[in-house]
Amino acid sequence: MEQDHKEHSLLAETFNANESRVDWHDETLWWVRQKRDRMAWSIPEWEELREAASRIKHNVLGNMHDYLIEFEKNAIANGAVVHWAADAAEHNKIVLQLLQKQGVKRMVKSKSMLTEECHLNPYLAEHGIEVIDTDLGERIVQLAKEPPSHIVLPCIHKKKEEIGELFHEHLGTPAGNADPKFLTAAARQHLRKEFIQSRVAITGVNFAVAETGEMVVCTNEGNADMGAHLADVHIACMGIEKLIPQRKHLGVFLRLLARSATGQPITTYSSHFRKPKEGQQLHIVLVDNGRSRQLGREDFRNSLKCIRCGACMNTCPVYRRSGGHSYHNAIAGPIGSILAPNLDMKDYADLPFASTLCGSCSNVCPVKIDIHQQLYKWRQVITKEGYTKKTKAAGMHAMNIVLSKPGLYKTAGGVGRWVMRTFPAVVNNGMNPWYKQREMPAPPKESFADWYKKNRK
Amino acid sequence: MSREAILAAIKKNQPEYQALPDLSAFGQAGPGDPAAFKKVVESLGGQVYEITSFAEIQPLVAEHYTDLKQVVAIKDAYLPGAATQWQTGDGRQLEHVDLAIIPGQLGVAENGAIWVTESEIEVRVLPFITQHLAIVIDSKHILPTMHDAYEQIGAPSTGFSAFIAGPSKTADIEQSLVLGAHGAKSLTVFIIR
Numbered sequence: 001m002e003q004d005h006k007e008h009s010l011l012a013e014t015f016n017a018n019e020s021r022v023d024w025h026d027e028t029l030w031w032v033r034q035k036r037d038r039m040a041w042s043i044p045e046w047e048e049l050r051e052a053a054s055r056i057k058h059n060v061l062g063n064m065h066d067y068l069i070e071f072e073k074n075a076i077a078n079g080a081v082v083h084w085a086a087d088a089a090e091h092n093k094i095v096l097q098l099l100q101k102q103g104v105k106r107m108v109k110s111k112s113m114l115t116e117e118c119h120l121n122p123y124l125a126e127h128g129i130e131v132i133d134t135d136l137g138e139r140i141v142q143l144a145k146e147p148p149s150h151i152v153l154p155c156i157h158k159k160k161e162e163i164g165e166l167f168h169e170h171l172g173t174p175a176g177n178a179d180p181k182f183l184t185a186a187a188r189q190h191l192r193k194e195f196i197q198s199r200v201a202i203t204g205v206n207f208a209v210a211e212t213g214e215m216v217v218c219t220n221e222g223n224a225d226m227g228a229h230l231a232d233v234h235i236a237c238m239g240i241e242k243l244i245p246q247r248k249h250l251g252v253f254l255r256l257l258a259r260s261a262t263g264q265p266i267t268t269y270s271s272h273f274r275k276p277k278e279g280q281q282l283h284i285v286l287v288d289n290g291r292s293r294q295l296g297r298e299d300f301r302n303s304l305k306c307i308r309c310g311a312c313m314n315t316c317p318v319y320r321r322s323g324g325h326s327y328h329n330a331i332a333g334p335i336g337s338i339l340a341p342n343l344d345m346k347d348y349a350d351l352p353f354a355s356t357l358c359g360s361c362s363n364v365c366p367v368k369i370d371i372h373q374q375l376y377k378w379r380q381v382i383t384k385e386g387y388t389k390k391t392k393a394a395g396m397h398a399m400n401i402v403l404s405k406p407g408l409y410k411t412a413g414g415v416g417r418w419v420m421r422t423f424p425a426v427v428n429n430g431m432n433p434w435y436k437q438r439e440m441p442a443p444p445k446e447s448f449a450d451w452y453k454k455n456r457k
Numbered sequence: 458m459s460r461e462a463i464l465a466a467i468k469k470n471q472p473e474y475q476a477l478p479d480l481s482a483f484g485q486a487g488p489g490d491p492a493a494f495k496k497v498v499e500s501l502g503g504q505v506y507e508i509t510s511f512a513e514i515q516p517l518v519a520e521h522y523t524d525l526k527q528v529v530a531i532k533d534a535y536l537p538g539a540a541t542q543w544q545t546g547d548g549r550q551l552e553h554v555d556l557a558i559i560p561g562q563l564g565v566a567e568n569g570a571i572w573v574t575e576s577e578i579e580v581r582v583l584p585f586i587t588q589h590l591a592i593v594i595d596s597k598h599i600l601p602t603m604h605d606a607y608e609q610i611g612a613p614s615t616g617f618s619a620f621i622a623g624p625s626k627t628a629d630i631e632q633s634l635v636l637g638a639h640g641a642k643s644l645t646v647f648i649i650r
Contacts, residue, residue, distance in 0.1 A: 028632055045483065055478040062474040065467045078616070086459035136638060137629035153629065160631045180633035188639060195639070196549055212613050222585045222625040222640025229582035229617075230548050240463070245477060247613070251603040252480065254620070255567075265497060265568035266603075266622045269585075269640065275616030277581055279547075288463045296470030 007350035012322035026320040033314040035263025054368035057305035067210040074213025080282040088118035110224035112204030116330040134223040149324025152310035201227030205238035214274035218267040241304040256366040261309040305367040312361035334361035349387035352378035489566030489599035497569035501623025503644035548582035557587035561594040570620035590641035
C-alpha cells in the first residue's frame with residue numbers, strides 16, 4: 001500500500017493542537033481504565049483467569065490447523081456455509097457475491113473490526129451497496145465519514161455537540177440538541193427502520209467454538225441480534241484466531257472480556273449462534289489476511305491471542321494523548337502497533353515507536369500478550385529491514401558512536417552543557433522535538449562523572 | 458480455493474502443541490446467592506422482584522408499565538390474556554410488542570446474566586425487538602459463576618441461545634450511560650422462590 005498518510009507523531013501533533021480536548025480524551029479513557037481495575041480487583045482469581053485464558057489461546061495457536069477443520073465440520077453440520085478468504089480482497093469478494101446473489105443494495109452490519117481491517121464498506125460502496133453500521137458509535141463515525149478511533153468505543157474522540165450536529169444534518173434532530181439520551185433515542189428509531197428493512201446482516205464474531213461450530217457475539221446494544229435474527233441471510237466474518245477449543249472455555253473469556261473492556265461484569269448480550277433460523281442462510285467467512293504469517297513469527301505470534309477488549313488502549317499514555325486516528329490503522333493503540341507491521345512493515349514502520357515501552361499494556365492484557373516486549377522487538381526488526389526514517393537512523397548512528405566511546409562522550413557532554421548555558425536558544429526552539437510542550441531543564445555545571453570523582457574520592 | 462493454502466500455511470507455522478489448562482478450580486460448589494444476583498442485575502439497570510407465584514406478576518406489571526398495548530407471555534400463567542399466535546412470521550410481526558415475558562433457564566450471580574434459549578422463546582428476535590423485557594427465573598437456578606453455568610448447560614441443544622444481563626445500553630456518546638440502545642429499554646427479573 002502506498003503511504004498516503006502522515007506518520008503517527010505528526011498526526012498526534014494535529015490531535016494535540018487542542019490541549020483541553022486532549023486532556024478530556026486522556027481523562028475519559030483513564031476513567032474507563034479505572035472501571036476495569038475495580039472489576040478486576042473484585043475477582044480474587046483474576047490473575048489465574050488471565051493465565052488460563054493465555055494458555056487456552058496458546059493451545060489454539062499450537063493446534064489451529066485441527067481446530068479450524070473441527071470448527072468447519074461442525075459449522076457445516078449445523079447448517080452453515082463456510083468460506084475461506086486468504087486476504088482482505090478475497091473476503092470482500094466473497095461478501096459482495098453473497099450480497100449480489102440476494103440482490104440487495106442496502107444492508108445492516110454490527111461491529112466487526114475485521115471488516116474495518118478489510119475496508120469492506122468502501123469496497124461495497126464502489127459496487128453500489130450501502131452498508132449501515134448499527135453500533136451507535138460506529139454509526140456516528142460513519143455519518144462523520146471517519147473510521148472508528150477505538151475498537152470498543154468507536155467515537156470516543158467525538159464531543160456530544162459534534163454528534164448533535166451530525167444527527168441534525170443526517171437524522172433531522174433539532175439543531176443544538178446534544179443530550180446523549182435524546183440522541184440515542186433518535187438513533188434507535190432511525191436504526192430500527194434499517195433493521196426491519198434489511199434482508200442481509202453482517203456481524204463480527206467474538207469467539208468461535210471448535211467443539212460445537214457455534215459463534216458467540218457480544219454487544220451491549222443488541223444490534224447484532226436485531227440484525228441477524230431479522231435477516232434472511234446472516235454473514236458472520238471472523239479472523240481465524242477467534243477460535244477457542246471448547247464451550248466451557250467461554251466461561252473464562254466471557255468473565256474477562258467486558259471487565260477488561262469497559263469495567264462491566266459482562267456485556268448485555270452474549271449471543272450463541274449455532275444454526276441458522278428456519279429458512280435462513282448462515283454464512284461464515286474465515287479470514288487469514290496475514291494471520292498465518294504472524295503465526296510463524298515466533299516473537300510476534302502471541303499477538304494472535306488478542307480478544308479485542310481495548311484495555312491496552314485505555315491504559316496507554318501515548319494512545320490517550322494522541323487519539324486513535326493517529327495510528328492510521330483499523331486497530332489503534334499498543335495492540336494495533338504490534339499487529340499492523342505484520343500487514344505492511346513499511347507502511348506501519350512508525351507504529352512500534354509510538355510507545356514509551358512503559359509496559360502498562362502488558363499488565364492489563366486479559367490474555368497476557370507481552371505487548372511492550374513485542375513493540376521493542378518490532379523496532380529492531382523494522383530498523384534491520386531498513387524501514388526507519390533516515391533522520392532517525394542517522395541520529396541513532398551518531399548516538400551509538402558517542403555512547404560507545406567514553407572519551408568522546410565526556411567531550412560531547414561538556415560541549416553540550418556549555419552550548420545550553422551560553423546559547424540556550426540553540427535547544428529552546430521549535431526545531432528541537434524535545435522542546436515541544438516542554439521547558440528544557442537548566443544545564444548542570446558539571447557532569448555526574450565529575451561530581452562522583454569529587455565526592456567519592 | 459484458499460482453504461488448502463491457508464491450512465497448509467498454518468500447519469507449517471503453528472508452534473508446538475501445548476496442553477489446555479485445567480479449569481476445575483474456577484467453579485464453585487453449591488448454589489449461587491440470589492441476593493448477590495439481584496444486586497448485580499440492579500447495578501446493570503434492571504429491576505428485580507422476588508415472588509412466590511406467577512399470579513404476582515400481573516399486578517406488578519400493571520403497577521410498573523403504563524400503556525402496554527401488545528404483550529407476549531411465553532407461558533399463559535405469566536399473564537393471562539396476553540397475545541396469542543404471535544409466533545407466525547419472520548420476526549417482523551413482533552415490531553410493536555411492548556413487553557415480552559419469557560422464562561430464563563438459569564442466572565449467574567457474579568454478573569447478573571440469564572441464560573435464554575430458542576426452545577423457550579420460539580422466535581429468536583423476541584427478547585431483542587420488544588420494547589421492554591421481563592424474565593422469570595427460579596431462585597434454585599441461580600449459580601455462582603460462568604464456569605458453573607457452562608457446566609450446567611453442557612452441550613448445545615438449540616440453534617440459538619444467549620446470556621442476557623440487564624437492559625440494552627450504550628455509552629457511545631461521551632461515555633454517558635443510556636439505557637435502551639437497540640434492544641429492550643428495560644429489564645425486569647422475577648425470581649420465583
